[in-house]
Amino acid sequence: MASQLCLPVSPRLSSVKPLKPHFGNIQVGICVAIQRSGGRIHLVVVTEVKTQNAWVTVEWVEKGVKKGKKIDLEAIFLLNPALASAEHPTPARALPSLSLAPSSAIGNQRTATRWSARIPQKNETPSGDSPDREKHRRLQLEIRAQRALAVNTGNPNYEIQSMIEECRRHLDCSQLSGPKPLEDHRICVCVRKRPLNQRETTMKDLDVITIPSDKVVMVHESKQKVDLTPYLENQTFCFDHAFDDTASNELVYQFTAQPLVESIFHKGMATCFAYGQTGSGKTHTIGGAFSGRDQDCSKGIYAMVAQDVFLLLKTSACKKLDLKVYGTFFEIYGGKVYDLLNWKKTLQVLEDGSQQIQVVGLQEQEKSKYSEANGERSDLK
Numbered sequence: 001m002a003s004q005l006c007l008p009v010s011p012r013l014s015s016v017k018p019l020k021p022h023f024g025n026i027q028v029g030i031c032v033a034i035q036r037s038g039g040r041i042h043l044v045v046v047t048e049v050k051t052q053n054a055w056v057t058v059e060w061v062e063k064g065v066k067k068g069k070k071i072d073l074e075a076i077f078l079l080n081p082a083l084a085s086a087e088h089p090t091p092a093r094a095l096p097s098l099s100l101a102p103s104s105a106i107g108n109q110r111t112a113t114r115w116s117a118r119i120p121q122k123n124e125t126p127s128g129d130s131p132d133r134e135k136h137r138r139l140q141l142e143i144r145a146q147r148a149l150a151v152n153t154g155n156p157n158y159e160i161q162s163m164i165e166e167c168r169r170h171l172d173c174s175q176l177s178g179p180k181p182l183e184d185h186r187i188c189v190c191v192r193k194r195p196l197n198q199r200e201t202t203m204k205d206l207d208v209i210t211i212p213s214d215k216v217v218m219v220h221e222s223k224q225k226v227d228l229t230p231y232l233e234n235q236t237f238c239f240d241h242a243f244d245d246t247a248s249n250e251l252v253y254q255f256t257a258q259p260l261v262e263s264i265f266h267k268g269m270a271t272c273f274a275y276g277q278t279g280s281g282k283t284h285t286i287g288g289a290f291s292g293r294d295q296d297c298s299k300g301i302y303a304m305v306a307q308d309v310f311l312l313l314k315t316s317a318c319k320k321l322d323l324k325v326y327g328t329f330f331e332i333y334g335g336k337v338y339d340l341l342n343w344k345k346t347l348q349v350l351e352d353g354s355q356q357i358q359v360v361g362l363q364e365q366e367k368s369k370y371s372e373a374n375g376e377r378s379d380l381k
């Protein structure tokens with residue numbers, strides 16, 4: 001069984017020079033596995049071969065930064081025995097290697113030069129190791145190659161996406177915890193990341209947002225150095241709460257609108273609104289998730305607020321106060337205001353004698369239970 005691994009290489013790595021025979025199949029531009037001092041094995045690209053000194057220079061990108069290292073030939077052959085020629089016998093403790101050769105897909109020097117890697121066939125077991133260990137290593141290499149293939153094939157954003165993933169792997173997540181309840185702020189600003197949708201995933205759009213903690217949003221920006229080496233610039237922004245793309249509407253509600261509901265039962269005034277560019281998830285959050293054209297209104301913040309309002313009304317403290325719930329519903333669209341409970345009647349917004357903004361003539365409806373309040377919105381959808 002043979003697998004193909006495609007890796008993009010940097011601009012300076014594209015020329016392929018044939019080497020003297022005792023260097024085996026090592027040549028500039030190929031990918032080889034190396035072992036770092038910490039024991040981690042990863043793929044790098046050969047950028048220079050020093051025939052006199054028997055070492056090669058390799059490069060790779062880590063945390064968005066290009067790194068390089070000189071490596072002894074012996075160490076390369078140890079991890080990549082298939083690259084060793086007959087004049088350079090494979091060391092006894094050789095690992096199964098990726099047998100690498102430039103693929104035919106060589107195009108634009110800077111971005112499209114690719115290298116293919118072949119996982120050794122089952123009967124190509126290098127000598128010295130037990131069959132079990134050998135099998136395990138081959139499996140690991142195969143998994144790694146397949147993962148790289150899955151991410152890399154045909155993805156023009158592969159290099160920058162890898163940098164973002166590398167950055168995420170190295171983020172200090174030690175302070176990560178679930179969101180904590182709101183402190184007593186008069187204004188609370190929260191941000192929610194929505195997942196990439198089907199179209200964005202198909203187009204292999206970049207996921208440039210990371211939520212490293214419950215209050216921080218990180219935006220990854222792809223930049224280029226003067227020598228055209230790509231690198232990441234990460235901007236961080238702090239908010240009262242930051243929700244990642246796995247957060248549910250319930251969680252968002254719990255840490256945003258729910259404390260406001262409680263405050264209105266203590267003579268407070270509260271406003272909650274969603275703000276964001278089109279398609280960012282305001283309707284999903286406030287109104288509920290869509291399944292095709294149907295919206296599950298019970299999973300939206302509107303419904304959760306209504307539910308809690310009527311629950312709190314039933315508590316003995318509120319019953320004594322004989323409180324009533326009224327709803328109004330209007331839309332601001334194209335600079336005009338429409339009353340959604342009164343056949344979209346156009347309304348005027350004016351300031352009253354005490355400098356309060358009023359939507360003049362807005363219809364108020366009394367609601368006595370949750371289903372009425374919730375049904376009201378569904379009818380209008």
Ligand SMILES: Nc1ncnc2c1ncn2[C@@H]1O[C@H](COP(=O)(O)OP(=O)(O)OP(=O)(O)O)[C@@H](O)[C@H]1O
Pocket residue numbers: 193194195197245276277278279280281282283284285289290
């Ligand atoms: N957190 C999320 N999880 C899953 N899907 C989401 C999420 N947020 C948004 N979506 C999906 O993204 C799409 C756009 O979301 P939505 O319609 O809520 O955006 P919007 O901000 O209301 O856009 P507009 O301003 O154009 O009305 C919808 O298909 C929605 O189901």
